[in-house]
Amino acid sequence: MKQPGSMKALxxxxxxxxxxxxxxxxxxxxxxxxxxxxxxxPHYPDVAVEAGTQLCDKLLExxxxxxxxxxxxxxxxxxxxxxxxxxxxxxxxxNEANYADHIWDYRDAERRLGxxxxxxxxxxxxxxxxxxxxxxxxxxxxxxxxxxxxxFFPRLWAVNINWRESPERRxxxxxxPKGVLTKPGMANHSGNHGEWLDGLPSFPADDAxxxx
Numbered sequence: 001m002k003q004p005g006s007m008k009a010l011x012x013x014x015x016x017x018x019x020x021x022x023x024x025x026x027x028x029x030x031x032x033x034x035x036x037x038x039x040x041x042p043h044y045p046d047v048a049v050e051a052g053t054q055l056c057d058k059l060l061e062x063x064x065x066x067x068x069x070x071x072x073x074x075x076x077x078x079x080x081x082x083x084x085x086x087x088x089x090x091x092x093x094x095n096e097a098n099y100a101d102h103i104w105d106y107r108d109a110e111r112r113l114g115x116x117x118x119x120x121x122x123x124x125x126x127x128x129x130x131x132x133x134x135x136x137x138x139x140x141x142x143x144x145x146x147x148x149x150x151x152f153f154p155r156l157w158a159v160n161i162n163w164r165e166s167p168e169r170r171x172x173x174x175x176x177p178k179g180v181l182t183k184p185g186m187a188n189h190s191g192n193h194g195e196w197l198d199g200l201p202s203f204p205a206d207d208a209x210x211x212x
């Protein structure tokens with residue numbers, strides 16, 4: 001599939017169903033794209049669809065099954081949109097850093113396929129707004145889903161959730177407490193984190209995304 005060169009081609013890309021509840025269109029919205037008039041179109045749609053399908057099947061669908069509606073705040077960025085954001089102070093990392101991250105249709109330096117969506121979990125935010133509560137959601141995802149990285153933000157406990165081949169499983173936060181929550185080699189990385197999970201939904205028993 002080529003980069004969309006017509007409205008019809010873009011409509012067809014948007015209608016690509018990535019999983020039971022998500023379509024490619026859900027991930028193409030961008031404030032930078034809309035405000036500055038930069039098309040947010042993948043160079044390699046087939047690669048973007050493949051990566052996005054894994055993100056949805058492995059991470060977003062089980063998260064939605066457990067917590068209900070998932071709000072997508074930011075997801076796919078074309079190299080042009082991301083480069084503009086990086087160069088103009090709009091909180092975008094470099095294109096190279098965002099390959100297999102927000103730029104779904106380019107593999108990372110290790111040739112891994114990957115995709116990121118920044119999401120908000122309304123059910124969780126409505127019930128857990130005390131300082132540090134984001135860690136409860138972080139440990140729930142860590143104990144149940146095959147994520148590569150999680151980056152948490154203070155507003156609404158939004159999280160950049162990344163699927164990638166050969167996942168590293170690293171959690172970092174800009175919310176208090178800031179910094180690395182866990183990564184391979186840290187004492188808290190393995191085991192059960194049940195003390196953080198009290199009152200949270202149980203994991204959907206029939207979902208193949210369970211890593212344990």
